[in-house]
Amino acid sequence: MLQIIDLRDASTTSGKNIKRPAIDNSFLQQKVKAVLDDVKLSGDEAVVKYTAQFDGVSLPNFVVSAQEMEEANSLLGTDLKQAILQAASNIKLFHQKQLSPVEIVETTPGIQCWRKSVGIEKVGLYIPGGSAPLFSTILMLGLPAQLAGCKEIILCSPPNKEGKLHPAILFAASVAGITKVYKIGGVQAIGAMAYGTASVPQVYKIFGPGNQYVTCAKQMIQQEGIAIDMPAGPSEVCVLADETANPAFVAADLLSQAEHGPDSQVVLVTTNELVAQNVMAELEKQVALLPRATIALKALQNSKAIIVSDIAAAIDLVNEYAAEHLIISCADAAAIGEKIINAGSIFLGNYSPESVGDYASGTNHTLPTNGFAKAYSGVSVDSFVKKITFQQLTKEGLQHIANTVELMAIAEGLDAHANAVAIRLA
Known part of the structure; x- marks a missing residue:
């Protein structure tokens, strides 16, 4: 379970108490570079080879056909399709408000200046499809890309052993207006989008989460001039809780991120020792019921419950941690939220679970991890545009x-x- 750290008698918050698990990517780079170089040189041939090697399926043609898109619509249950459509509606509504009209500013008589947002012409979306097909991420990326006016949006996702994509991935793609979909996963997908092949168009910016290989590949192609959404790392959540928090709710929130992967991290920060003890008891009860319990338990080994002396110390701690997701389960959640300066996305109160932001509240779930929330924002319409300035005298x-x-x-x-x-x- 969580490691409990009591800082109530500490004069300052030690940085070592909020460190993420150390990740050494150096061993990956040689392997990733070899695949990227091969895709760059051999194109589709290399993509087919690595799909067989890593995904265990031979796919000479990895382009998703219009017929496959139609079949996905018939294979998906009505309830799930309605859920996806409702989520899409909320996401679109929230992101539409990020569009702003051009405003001409006359800085001096006879001098007019303005700024215009122009959609990035070609973007690529990577959607994981291994242990969990993240079709919700298609909505989070595809809808803002459409609103931004990107002319070409392509999507890559790894096929299953039958050489197919999950029907929900294809349905979500159609909802987001994406017609160019490819059954390609892993490093070879990042390489295909970065360099272009006979089948896959080259793009200017690549978005989307992935495992350590995909993350490493994105970082490497960024060095070659292909833009990426943001530095990525394992999923994480921090819950700031006082005595008014519901321990069962808090435990459920922590587990909702712990189940993402064994390298995920969850952190509880509280001013109340009893809250920490009650959350620990709830974690033991709830994790035993999870289908992904093994994964969640490994993540909990990287995770912590930190007890601090007062709410001011708690705010300082969570600002230093700069969580991807921050849940404030406190009596004065809104007031505390105003004092948070470093977080990817904030969830206020006992009835705002992180999972609503992951799926359907309307905000974007593609967020900075690993402390990058100190300097980076989550994905928005702005992520898909360039802002060009004009002046006329x-x-x-x-x-x-x-x-x-x-x-x-x-x-x-x-x-x-x-x-x-x-x-x-x-």
């Missing part, structure tokens, strides 16, 4: 600003800059 506008520009340019020793202004007014 009349002759009078140039006259108003010419002396300023010339003086600054000459002071920097850039006389040609000054001349580009002076020649227009001569």
